[in-house]
Amino acid sequence: MQQTIVQTVAKTLFAEMASDPDVVVLGQDVGKRGGVFLATENLFDTYGPDRVIDTPLSEAAIIGAALGMATHGYRPVAEIQFSDYIYPGFDQLVSQAAKLRYRSGGQFAAPMVVRMPAGGGVGGGHHHSQSPETHFVHTPGLKVVYPSTPTDTKGLLLTAIRDGDPVVFMEPKRLYRAVKEDVPEGDYTIPLGTASVRRQGDDVVLISYGGAMPETLKAAEALAEQNIAAAVIDLRSLLPWDKQTVLEAVAARGRVVLVSEAPKTGNFISEIAATISEEILDSLEAPPVRVAGFDTPYPYAQEKLYMTSVNRILQAVQYVLDY
Amino acid sequence: MQQTIVQTVAKTLFAEMASDPDVVVLGQDVGKRGGVFLATENLFDTYGPDRVIDTPLSEAAIIGAALGMATHGYRPVAEIQFSDYIYPGFDQLVSQAAKLRYRSGGQFAAPMVVRMPAGGGVGGGHHHSQSPETHFVHTPGLKVVYPSTPTDTKGLLLTAIRDGDPVVFMEPKRLYRAVKEDVPEGDYTIPLGTASVRRQGDDVVLISYGGAMPETLKAAEALAEQNIAAAVIDLRSLLPWDKQTVLEAVAARGRVVLVSEAPKTGNFISEIAATISEEILDSLEAPPVRVAGFDTPYPYAQEKLYMTSVNRILQAVQYVLDY
Amino acid sequence: MIKQAQPKHGARFEPFTTTPIAVTNDHGEWTADFELDIDADLLQEMYRDMLAARLLDDRYSTLQRSGKASFLVSSAGHEAAQIAVAKTVKLGVDWLYPYYRDTGLVHSLGISAKDIFGQALATLADPNKGRQMPGHPGSSTLNIFTVCSAIASHIPPAVGTALSMKLRNQQAVTITSFGEGATSEGDFNAAINLAGAQGAPIIFACENNGYAISVGYTKQTAAESIAAKGEAFGLPGYVVDGMDVLSCYYVLKEVVEAARAGHGPALLDMRVYRYNPHSSADDDSRYRPKQEVEMWRQRDPLTRFQRFLAARDLWDEAWEQELQETLEAGLRQAAKDAEAAGDIPDAWMFDDVFETLPWHLQEQRDKALKQLAESQASDATH
Amino acid sequence: MIKQAQPKHGARFEPFTTTPIAVTNDHGEWTADFELDIDADLLQEMYRDMLAARLLDDRYSTLQRSGKASFLVSSAGHEAAQIAVAKTVKLGVDWLYPYYRDTGLVHSLGISAKDIFGQALATLADPNKGRQMPGHPGSSTLNIFTVCSAIASHIPPAVGTALSMKLRNQQAVTITSFGEGATSEGDFNAAINLAGAQGAPIIFACENNGYAISVGYTKQTAAESIAAKGEAFGLPGYVVDGMDVLSCYYVLKEVVEAARAGHGPALLDMRVYRYNPHSSADDDSRYRPKQEVEMWRQRDPLTRFQRFLAARDLWDEAWEQELQETLEAGLRQAAKDAEAAGDIPDAWMFDDVFETLPWHLQEQRDKALKQLAESQASDATH
């Protein structure tokens, strides 16, 4: 059946809650309301208030409670209403969830998922549009996933719920309803840490993830019209990230453009660029170039200018091709 | 007079409070106790409880209150007892302080300093040793400073207090009492965003900051014994960072090793490495190599192994020299 | 048990009551055991501002439905509480730290409809330069801290400002408003605790409408009332009938003047109701019964205050008509002016991150504007 | 006003009293209006565990002063409160979320002195693999959540565990302990509010020693008591004489059994005193008068309980002597064994970040261990 990303989230949760009684969902408005984006629609009616828990308005309580349930045998899936609102719960995530297994010498663990709609493009201004993934990636003990298609959403969400460690599951809110796709039926999983090659092409490789994927793919299409063959990699998992796929693709072509909508300085794609130059410098025909959000708070009036438009990506590609 | 870093913090605060009645200090134990590291020693006796404010145990209250005082004309210097404890106040820092000028269209501003002892090497395990600088650097609207000498501490702290925007002022706690130095008298300031070339040398450049500086300098000394001339740059300011000094130094030598004690993945030095390869790829004789903390929570038993030892730095230098 | 649990010497109101404090009943009849002492002008001004708030809301809604404003948070149902707050603030001295639902409040305090619509439309009429989504006004000239979306995050700064007022001995007061959902956030608790410990002159004015989007009061907290939360921090907490502007005004006036006189902070639990969905993006039929909304509409704060005024010959249909027409004309004009003010320039995106532009933003700005100019040029040639 | 403000049917104790609940006086004389109903064995066991806690503290201190342990947080002065908590926990069913000062408590619950010293020395005797600084014990077999330095950060997880117990209908209870300073953190407030709203079976056991390092109670909060904070979240709050193990035990037993029976959470404000500086890194002469410490030493929980027991022929000098010798011998041996267990291997640094090692950690591990081996080899040749 054709379904959107947000429908896939709800359906995947529904199915996993049916097959594993330890899976519970908690967050603000996840109950009767079905979540403000309807990512938990229909769960409350079927599973009731004991497994679909409307919490008070506190991200610290949500993440902390999820952790305490996880140590007690549950597999909680917590929802943070917007990724911008992770910060009141950031301490619970980085000081508790990320470090529990380590600091207890493996005695305790926190198998839990923290879902959050992330990224811009919805006219929400900075408190409804931010891309905090670098903060998570830079926190040892967290895994970070950021799919961009319904199929990947299903495969990665199932894997995340079943993983033994805390997984931050970021959902590109501007793509929530952007595409419909046939999603594999049944128990379909994708291992964390594997990228997806979304397009083949020998001239240059474009690397991106999450909400920036459609522009990246469109840029590749536009290049194809100019007879430039761009491969496109969708990272999907940010931690662990798929170094092998990335390095092989870049080494083969020597030219790479990295795209992320988060602010440029300290962006996770800087890590990838640094790894590329650290490990395969000699295969580079041109500098790895980054196209990222600007280092301003996410704007409201100038959102279009802020975003990683096809145009900006194309200019970067032109630069590395001309180099 | 010869003084340590922590003495310099206290003396600089003392002097600036004398010359500017709007400067106030707030935090946990900053009053009679003089701070757990004595970084606010003697302030309470002279300036009293109205300007040296012992707060309740809440980092959110500390940073938030500092912000509200800043909007009202004060120049607050808030202390977070350990940088590991920034997280309960992280939302106040990133959602309020960092964005206030922007979101109000410049109507309000937050001229405030958030001081914090940071980094490892003191046997404190992960909740007394972390290096969260990347989180700050990746938050548009914050400036980030991290001196490694008494003189730089004075010059940068004065500038930070007088700056019109929120400055995160990180202090390398393991160097608090490690060196004594004559510190310039009087009104000595250092502009934010300027690096310091701590050593000249034509063969390779080592770039570091904060607590990792002494090992970096020792590595350069060890190299000198092998007749390898290493230049050493102390970044001092992480945002803005001194791109010009860095790129010129790297371009001139073609070989660079970057050292930071924070976890490797997503580390701020990845940003510098990415910028180097993006902007001066052709001048590189060898890959920019990073020596960083490992991607584990900061350990207790194996702290020595975790740290960016002279040995690890030397191995990296050897690699770029042999390349 | 609680230090301030007894009304202070000369105080009219008791904290921590089980039923809301009210000086009028639902029919707008005076029921208090003291005499009304507000002059007619101020009474009429209160009504006018409540009506202005309601009509502003309607006009905002029109802008939103027509697609001009991308978003709306309605203040309908909260007018009594909001206008009462506005009327206790000493302009130019006190500070307000409001939340997104306070359109009526900030308008009454002096943020013009044009400014508010300018903010909603992100035109040059917005003193905040179009930086945030609709519903986020603010004005430094009026001491109104620009609204921030992150719930409760404005409350710690509000306490800092109040503390400044105390340290500077200014006889000034900070008022911060928020919904009852906000009281579950750590920030609210950490901040009110600091205010208590420091005796900062601040009023925590909760507009308790019983819902945080879909989450009802009993799922939000087991506290008997939001007022009861004052006990945790050494503050008197007052439960007030938030559908009556006079009840709110009298209690507010008392606690504001006490704070101004150095007696420390207080907490208000004003019982209001939100008539509309949480925002233009919400569908409230998923979580609350229509009858409940209907029941509260019977208690409309405007109608109640009309009755009160009418009994004193301070309101009649003719005045209402006239008021409505004047206000609506003003609002229509304001919306027009706001729109006509023109778009925020693209280049402004890079301003106000810092006081001055550091090199990396300078670089990014130059490149972005160059690319923009090129693509506009190439669009123009097509 | 507060739902649970009245003692429940059959309950002995009232919440929110102005003076601490006590069943004995400072001389160890029974003063309660009901009969003591704890058998002699348990009474003696309580004393033994209190003494064990005190002696453990001394031994820990020796390790610290000799430079073997890098750090010490002393529990001296908190023994009555801690052992009372330990004696209310149902082993294997209930869970404990303690804080760093709870050495006496976790020892009484079954974490051996060897494990505790192993943790302090970071040897192979530490079930937590030497991952944290001293003062951070934990045991999954005993349902004792490993201590975390970040104040109050263990409280939201504790509520999650309690909620699980309720959802699984387990008649189990979670107890979480913390200092009064912790109640100022957002996390405490957000968590206890959730517990109230969900009626989770959890006891918030505050060891209120009046100081958070140097910050005294009145700078910490203006709340009349920590117990009063219960009002903010719909929990009964009990002020208890924390220098008396029996007072703490009786109140705890009542609230724990109520929680177990589904009557929801409770908050305890146990008034204790910390006899030593905050930690081995602190100098308390900077902020509190010697006389104050002396005054509280007169109220030593051990002496008081000795008197209580002696009056019932359950304690005498001979038994004390014997107990001390046995305990000290055990502690000496435990310290030796802990030390002898040997160092934590370097390679373990990379374990337990995740359940399995991802590629980047594998790479880092391989490289680090190779470098280490090389440098050890080169050291060996020098």
Ligand SMILES: Cc1ncc(C[n+]2csc(CCOP(=O)(O)OP(=O)(O)O)c2C)c(N)n1
């Ligand atoms: C930190 C944070 N978390 C979540 C949200 C999403 N959110 C916006 S409004 C709202 C409900 C607020 O309810 P309440 O405080 O009662 O105010 P009301 O809207 O009822 O006036 C939520 C959860 C947010 N804005 N900020």
Ligand SMILES: Cc1ncc(C[n+]2csc(CCOP(=O)(O)OP(=O)(O)O)c2C)c(N)n1
């Ligand atoms: C989040 C956080 N902030 C600051 C600290 C530093 N710190 C350690 S103990 C302490 C005081 C705690 O006081 P209290 O909660 O009363 O417990 P006590 O030590 O008195 O038993 C502080 C501020 C910390 N560990 N965690």
Ligand SMILES: [Mg+2]
């Ligand atoms: Mg509400």
Ligand SMILES: [Mg+2]
């Ligand atoms: Mg204490």
